[in-house]
Amino acid sequence: MDKRLAIMIIEADETRAATIVDGLREAGDFEIHTVSDSAGLARRIAETRPDVVLIDLADPSRDILEELALASGPTERPVAMFVDRSDAPLTRAAIEAGVSAYVVDGLRGDRIKPILDAAIARFHMFQRMRAELAATRAALEERKIIDRAKAILMKARGIDEEAAYALLRKTAMDQGKRVAEIAQQLVMAAGLLT
Amino acid sequence: MNLTRLRLGYVPLIDAAPLIVAHELGFAAEEGLAFDLVRLTAWAQSRDMLGAGMIDAAHMLVPMPVAQALGLGPALPEFDLLMFLSQGGQAIAVGADLTARLRAAGHEFDFRDARAAGLAIRRAATGRLRVGVPFRFSTQHELIAHWLGVSGITDFEVTTVPPPMMADALEAGEVDAFCVGEPWASFAVDRGIAALLLPGTAIWAAPPEKGLMMRRDMAEGRPELTGRLMRAIWRSCRWLDRPESRGMAAEILSRGDYLNLPPELAERGLTGRLLVTPAGETRRTPRFIAFHDGAATFPWKSLAALFAARIARGHGQEPEQAMRRAMRHFRTDLYRQHLGPAGAALPGASARIEGALAEDREVSAGKGQMILRADAFFDGRIFEPPFPD
16 A cells, blocks of 8 residues: 655645645545744755645745755655646646645656645635635725715715715716725825815 | 736836836837736746736746746746846845955955955855855856856855845845845845845846746737737836936835835835945945846847756756757747837847857847947856857
8 A cells, every 4th residue: 555645734824724634634644744934944844755745826935845846866855846747737727726736756646636636626715715805805995985085075065974975976977987986086186185 | 999908927026127117107008008917926926827827928037938948847838038127136145144254354345346255255154155046047046156156165055035035034044145136135234134245247247137928829829919018018128228217117116016115225226326234335336237228138049048058957957958948938039020120129140159248349230230238257257059049
């Protein structure tokens, strides 16, 4: 039987790391290490000697991993190469999901695939969550701007909140713009005038 | 008018200016383009996103397509360098420890003489010298390896440190020195933990630093769009090399969306007036960074070969074949096709002897004359690929 594969996950966010670990546990029996800090990364890898390293595509420490993947000599190679160069679609699917994997030289494709599939699924989940969070934040930000614009109008024209919003909405419709955009312009203009 | 949207990846450095300025000052819009500028945090990320088609083009280290051509990266569709975006812009910084030893040995931090600095390092270094560079396949790596090699320093180790972490690594004593693109060397000086020893241009007068990369299938499959992109960027480079543009460029680049640092920091590299020590000593370096003049944007195939030669040796590959492979990725043909009609001066050949010009030289070009910028190495090294192109 093949030996249990060792997987290292480099991820600063603990919740995120835990979710990836869960995904991998569902996919098979692995020895899993998580690293939250890129300091001393080379040493950690040399000690752990992982078969697979998983990391966010946009993590700045990736460039350090690139070096480790390519620079080490034949006797000390911790992580030797990128994902099996013959499996371009899998490489691409991983990039699109935002995960990058470094795999020890000579590891068979059929042993790598379940690991990557699990990581890709989890990273996709994170991308969705991140997008939802960004959308929620943007909506909240727009609400704040609209509230400020309403307050400016109420004060300048002596109207109530409802009338101020109606005025914003009418202006937006007349100009073919969104209420938030008009509110933004108003807040900026008011800032210049005071 | 309907603008065609293009997603361009960049890493926040002063040499991302050609992309950012093309967007901000309307050179993109003049060509009917709207740029979505995507700020990236790692070079590997840029390469992978370009390969997977998540960005259309990217600001990338000049040796990266060379490494990719030699199979030293993931399995991704091929990409090419269409034009250079910058020359120079790098500086070598040394930590407090090494600074003190260099001072004790009488070194004056003139920020100019690479030979003297190399000798001083040889005298001052104790044990293995550890030098940080932003990426294994970078102009910084070539500069360091060449300079230390010629200076007779054999016991050194070059390691990758992401630029924003350079100052931390130096302070923590993980490296003794580093070579990085601005503003990250100046950033370490401002933190009070580094002194600047040399600009990249003191080692090699015109070191090509960043290039505009695009996937080959897109560059060849959509020539009209590729031409528009190249022209927009080329005009941006031309604007950037007017001396009066640099202050404004620093202001634009420093904004929160881009570098998100004080404009004064970006301005140092862009104007070539660098603070070399935390004590406030400044040095003037004409042409510290160049974007356009002296055919700076022309992607000489001989430069692909120059980088390929060292990378091949470092990875046990046969140099001649590596050079041949790399040269195919520097697209002088697309440069001629798209930028010739826009007014770019075109050299007669696409490869040359690198390092041969001690001074600027006027040569004949396709239309009349053109000036080639001095490109000498500090030690007189010359490099000629063993075949024309």
